[in-house]
Amino acid sequence: MKTSYLFLLAFLTSLFTTEVSAQDISFTNYKLESGAAGQRGAMYRFSSVTKNAFGKAEADCIVKIENITPGVVLKQLHHNTNNNSSIFQPEVEYAGINGPSWIEFSFTFVNNNQPLDQPNGYSMPEITTSVSGLNNYGAAHEFAECYLGYGSKVVYDNEITSLMISAANSGYRAENRWGKQNTSSEKISIVNKNITTIRVKLGVNRNNNEWAGRAQYKIELKNSTPDLATVYMPHIVGFQARMQTDIIELAWSCPTQEKLQDISIEKSVDGEVFREVSRFNRANMPKGGLYQFKDESKTATTMGAVFYRLRTRDMEGNFEYSSVKMVAMDKKDDFIPTELSIDPQTGSTVLLTPLAWQQKQISVEIFNEKGELIKKINDTSNGVQMDLNTKTLAAGVYVVRFTCGKQYSTQYLIQSESL
Numbered sequence: 001m002k003t004s005y006l007f008l009l010a011f012l013t014s015l016f017t018t019e020v021s022a023q024d025i026s027f028t029n030y031k032l033e034s035g036a037a038g039q040r041g042a043m044y045r046f047s048s049v050t051k052n053a054f055g056k057a058e059a060d061c062i063v064k065i066e067n068i069t070p071g072v073v074l075k076q077l078h079h080n081t082n083n084n085s086s087i088f089q090p091e092v093e094y095a096g097i098n099g100p101s102w103i104e105f106s107f108t109f110v111n112n113n114q115p116l117d118q119p120n121g122y123s124m125p126e127i128t129t130s131v132s133g134l135n136n137y138g139a140a141h142e143f144a145e146c147y148l149g150y151g152s153k154v155v156y157d158n159e160i161t162s163l164m165i166s167a168a169n170s171g172y173r174a175e176n177r178w179g180k181q182n183t184s185s186e187k188i189s190i191v192n193k194n195i196t197t198i199r200v201k202l203g204v205n206r207n208n209n210e211w212a213g214r215a216q217y218k219i220e221l222k223n224s225t226p227d228l229a230t231v232y233m234p235h236i237v238g239f240q241a242r243m244q245t246d247i248i249e250l251a252w253s254c255p256t257q258e259k260l261q262d263i264s265i266e267k268s269v270d271g272e273v274f275r276e277v278s279r280f281n282r283a284n285m286p287k288g289g290l291y292q293f294k295d296e297s298k299t300a301t302t303m304g305a306v307f308y309r310l311r312t313r314d315m316e317g318n319f320e321y322s323s324v325k326m327v328a329m330d331k332k333d334d335f336i337p338t339e340l341s342i343d344p345q346t347g348s349t350v351l352l353t354p355l356a357w358q359q360k361q362i363s364v365e366i367f368n369e370k371g372e373l374i375k376k377i378n379d380t381s382n383g384v385q386m387d388l389n390t391k392t393l394a395a396g397v398y399v400v401r402f403t404c405g406k407q408y409s410t411q412y413l414i415q416s417e418s419l
Contacts, residue, residue: 025049026085027061030078033116038074040065046088048112050122057112059122063088066199067104071095074103075214088219094140094204096212102143102203109196121196126225129198132187134163134176140204140211141178147171147199152192154255155226160186160237161323165253166290172255175205178240188237189226235260235312241325248295248327250308257289261313265293268307269399269410270337271324276311305335305410338402338409343387349413350385351402357381363403364388366413369396390415 027046035042043064048057068074076091094101109122127148134142150170163186164177172190202217237253254263262281266274278293295306310322328335339352353362364377366388375393379386388400390413398413 024086025061026051027078027088028085030063033062035065038065038068038077040068043116044077049109059109060112060114062106062108062110062116064106064108065103066106067102067201069101069103069203071097072101072103072203079216086220089216090219091214091216092202093214094212096210098206098208098210100143100203100205102201104199104201107198107200123194123196126191126193127195127198128189128191128225129200130157130187130189130220131174134174134186139209140206140213141176142215143173143175143203143205145171145173145199145201146190148190148192149195152190153228155189155191155228155231155233156237157187157189157232159232159234159323160188160253162186162238162240163188164238164240164251164290165255167255167288171199177251178242191225191228235314235320236263236310236322239310239322239325241308241327243327244294246296248306248308250291250293250295250325252291252310252322254285254289254291254312257285259314260285261315261317263291264311264313266309266311267295268309268324269305269412271307271326273412274307274309275397275412305408334407336407336409338411340388340400340411340413341385343385346387347391349388349390351381351388353381353384353386354404356407357404358384360404362386365401365403366393367399367401369398374398388413 026049029048030044030046033043033045041064043062046061046063049061050059051057063077065074071094073093073095074090075093079087079089079091090105092103109124110118111120111122114122129146129148131144131146134144145168147168147170152171154165154172162176162178163174165188166173172188174188200219202215204211204215233256235254235256237255239250239252241248241250250265254260257263260282262279263285264276265278267277268274277295280291305326305328307324307326309324312320314320336354338354341350341352342348343350351362351364358381361378361380364375364379364386365373366375368374377388393415395415398415400411400413402409402411
């Protein structure tokens, strides 16, 4: 069985009184108060999770198993790692069945020694739930859903490039949808105020397979909150691009889309010059902020390598750009940069031939904006430049693919007028 840290949750809480402030939240002693251990409906009481500065207990936490799917076994409810009492770390085993599996907990804060049948809880002035460690189990994509009530906000400690973050009712969902590994450093935080109960669902989402294994979830609680005035708040999260048969699929999250006018998708064949290929306006932004785009143009599969980036525009007209994603149809090492120029005598566009291509057979394919092949040249370069014979091309934008042996390159060609 494969064991890894799947999830890092930190409830960062600041508790204030007129004279003293509370100490860190601490999970230590607990007991089963209702239901069957490890089963749906089981309720565990963690006593004295918060204390004031004088050591007097203020609140307990009732941890309840709200739901557990067939084939999921709670092997261990709590594990005190390195004597760190702020860590709540249940261990879960998944049986080899197809489809999604999960366990869902609720964390309800109550006054110290308050009976379960009393409705009033203990309200936390501020709570932040931080999530990290959604590594991939290969065939099973890990996910987590955190519900902190309406008005919650999501923030990030660093750039999120693998996890897909979307709004989920009164909370947020994070999923390693494409099975990216080494994502343990990616972290999001969800903040809210005056919260009594938090719900957290943790699990795996199998895609037509029967993965089985164990996962250990890590929940750490502290009584501090991020400064929202200085915290990292990106518009684009989890931007990914990959080849799917004869199309290129893009996906990303935008948890702050209510602050944007539009999101543009820009494409390049050289990684330097980008042009817009599609746009999401406020009217067609998807609910929840989870985006997908498929590039079905013919050039997507004939160019050998393409580059994509996203451009956001906020309500004040300010622009931000995402990181650039490259999708290679061949080996990345075979793609080399090239440069075009204009012959001052003929006015024709020429390729400044790379040194390794000189005296070798070069294939040139010129495509129009629709992805249609309109011109093809096969010739041997005898010098430092190769004439592309562009005089007959109509005004417009073209994409040129060069191939020499196993190496290739692509360029944009802008014909300003008919020659």
